[in-house]
Amino acid sequence: MKQQTLEPYFRILTKYRLEPDFIEDYGKIKKVYTKQGIFALKEVRYSEEQRNRFMQAVNRLHDKGYRHVVPIYLSSDGRHLQSDNSSGCEFYLMPWIDNGQVRADQRFVDLMREAARIHKVTEVTGKANHSYFQHFYEKSIANIDKRKLDYERFIEKSEQKIYMSPFELLYCTHFVQLMRMEDFVLNTLVDWYEAxxxxxxxxxxxxxxxxxxxxxxxDERGYSYLFNFDRTFRASPIYDLLDFFRKALYRYPQKVAEAVGWYKEYSQNHQLTDDExxxxxxxxxxxDNIHRIIHxxxxxxxxxxxxxxxxxxxxxxxMQAAHTLxxxxxxxxxxxxxxxxFAEDNGGGGESSESSDSFVGSENNGETENNY
Known part of the structure; x- marks a missing residue:
C-alpha cells in the first residue's frame, strides 16, 4: 500500500501504541505487522444504533466470560472503536488468526454450536406479552388469506392465455404445492399460538x-472463534437461525440432511422452547418471498x-427444502x-423432556425483555 494511503491506519494504530512495519490490504480488514505481533485492523461505518448494538454485544459477551469470539483490543484511551475524522470511518483492532484447514461440513457444525452458546450465555427473560401474541396471530392469518387469494387470481389470469410465459408456466406447475404449503404454514401458526x-x-x-x-x-490448536458482529442485535434466538437456514436452503443443491444435523447440534447446546x-x-x-416475486x-x-x-x-x-427440513x-x-x-410403559424409567423438542439441551432462566 502507498504511504499516502497508509496515513489513516498509522494514525489509528498509534492510539494502540503500535508502530506498523508493514500493512497488507484485505479489503475492509488490514493485516498489520508490528514488533509486538500481527494484528487485524477492521474498517466499519456504523450508524449510532449499530454502534450501540456492537458495543453492547462486545461488553455482554466479555462480562459473561464467553471466549470463543475473536477478542477486540482496547486502545490506550480505553475504547473499542476509534474514529478517523478524515475518512469518516471507525476501526477496531483484533489479533490476526491464520485460519486453519477445517472441512466445510465441520465448519457448519461448529458454527451452530457457537451460536447456541452465545444465545445461551446472553439470554435474559421477562413476562410474556400475550396481547402481542394475539395481534401477531391475527395479522398473520390475514396475510395467509391474502397470499392465497392473490395466488388464485394469478393462476386464473395465467390459464386464460393461449401461450403462457416461462414464468407463468413455472408458477402454474407448482401452484398446488404452493397452496398446500400455505395450509402447512397456517397449521404451524395455529400450533404456535396454542403453545x-x-x-x-x-x-x-x-x-x-x-x-x-x-x-x-x-487457531493452530483447532479452536474456533466467531467474528464479524457488525450486524448484531437483541431478539429471540430464532432470528439468527432463520437468517442462517434461509441462506443455506437458497443455494442449490440444498443439503437438507446436513441442515437437520446443524439443527441438532444447535439444540444440543441450547434448547428452543416449543413456541420458539x-x-x-x-x-x-x-x-412471502414467492408472493413478492409474483407481485x-x-x-x-x-x-x-x-x-x-x-x-x-x-x-x-x-420452499421445498424448508418444508422437508x-x-x-x-x-x-x-x-x-x-x-x-414406550420406555415408560415398559418400566424403563425413561425421563421426559420439559419441551417436545427432540434435540435436548438445558433451559436457562434470567432477567428479560420481550422482543419479536
Missing part, C-alpha cells in the same frame, strides 16, 4: 446477525423474463416422544 397460551416468560439473546461459516476462524421452534418453522416455510413480475416491466424466472425457481427450491425435524421429535412413552 403461547401456556407461556409465562419470554426470552431474548444477543444474535450475531450474520451467521456464516466464513465468519468462523480456527414453531415460530421458527412458521417463518421458514411461509411463502414484481406483474408490476415491474424492466426486469427480464430470465431473471425473474430464476428468482422464482430458486425460491420454489427454497421442518418435516424431518418434526418426525424426529415425534419419534423420540414415542420412544419415551
Amino acid at each position: 403461547t397460551k401456556e407461556k409465562n416468560k419470554d426470552r431474548i439473546s444477543i444474535c450475531h446477525g450474520n451467521l456464516s461459516p466464513n465468519h468462523l476462524l480456527y 421452534r414453531l415460530l421458527l418453522f412458521y417463518y421458514l416455510t411461509q411463502t 414484481q413480475y406483474q408490476t415491474d416491466p424492466s426486469i427480464s423474463e430470465k431473471t425473474i424466472v430464476v428468482k422464482l425457481q430458486r425460491s420454489i427450491w427454497q 421442518v418435516t424431518q425435524i418434526n418426525e424426529g421429535i415425534q419419534q423420540e416422544k414415542n420412544e419415551a412413552l
Whole structure:
C-alpha cells in the first residue's frame, strides 16, 4: 500500500501504541505487522444504533466470560472503536488468526454450536406479552388469506392465455404445492399460538446477525472463534437461525440432511422452547418471498423474463427444502416422544423432556425483555 494511503491506519494504530512495519490490504480488514505481533485492523461505518448494538454485544459477551469470539483490543484511551475524522470511518483492532484447514461440513457444525452458546450465555427473560401474541396471530392469518387469494387470481389470469410465459408456466406447475404449503404454514401458526397460551416468560439473546461459516476462524490448536458482529442485535434466538437456514436452503443443491444435523447440534447446546421452534418453522416455510416475486413480475416491466424466472425457481427450491427440513425435524421429535412413552410403559424409567423438542439441551432462566 502507498504511504499516502497508509496515513489513516498509522494514525489509528498509534492510539494502540503500535508502530506498523508493514500493512497488507484485505479489503475492509488490514493485516498489520508490528514488533509486538500481527494484528487485524477492521474498517466499519456504523450508524449510532449499530454502534450501540456492537458495543453492547462486545461488553455482554466479555462480562459473561464467553471466549470463543475473536477478542477486540482496547486502545490506550480505553475504547473499542476509534474514529478517523478524515475518512469518516471507525476501526477496531483484533489479533490476526491464520485460519486453519477445517472441512466445510465441520465448519457448519461448529458454527451452530457457537451460536447456541452465545444465545445461551446472553439470554435474559421477562413476562410474556400475550396481547402481542394475539395481534401477531391475527395479522398473520390475514396475510395467509391474502397470499392465497392473490395466488388464485394469478393462476386464473395465467390459464386464460393461449401461450403462457416461462414464468407463468413455472408458477402454474407448482401452484398446488404452493397452496398446500400455505395450509402447512397456517397449521404451524395455529400450533404456535396454542403453545403461547401456556407461556409465562419470554426470552431474548444477543444474535450475531450474520451467521456464516466464513465468519468462523480456527487457531493452530483447532479452536474456533466467531467474528464479524457488525450486524448484531437483541431478539429471540430464532432470528439468527432463520437468517442462517434461509441462506443455506437458497443455494442449490440444498443439503437438507446436513441442515437437520446443524439443527441438532444447535439444540444440543441450547434448547428452543416449543413456541420458539414453531415460530421458527412458521417463518421458514411461509411463502412471502414467492408472493413478492409474483407481485414484481406483474408490476415491474424492466426486469427480464430470465431473471425473474430464476428468482422464482430458486425460491420454489427454497420452499421445498424448508418444508422437508421442518418435516424431518418434526418426525424426529415425534419419534423420540414415542420412544419415551414406550420406555415408560415398559418400566424403563425413561425421563421426559420439559419441551417436545427432540434435540435436548438445558433451559436457562434470567432477567428479560420481550422482543419479536
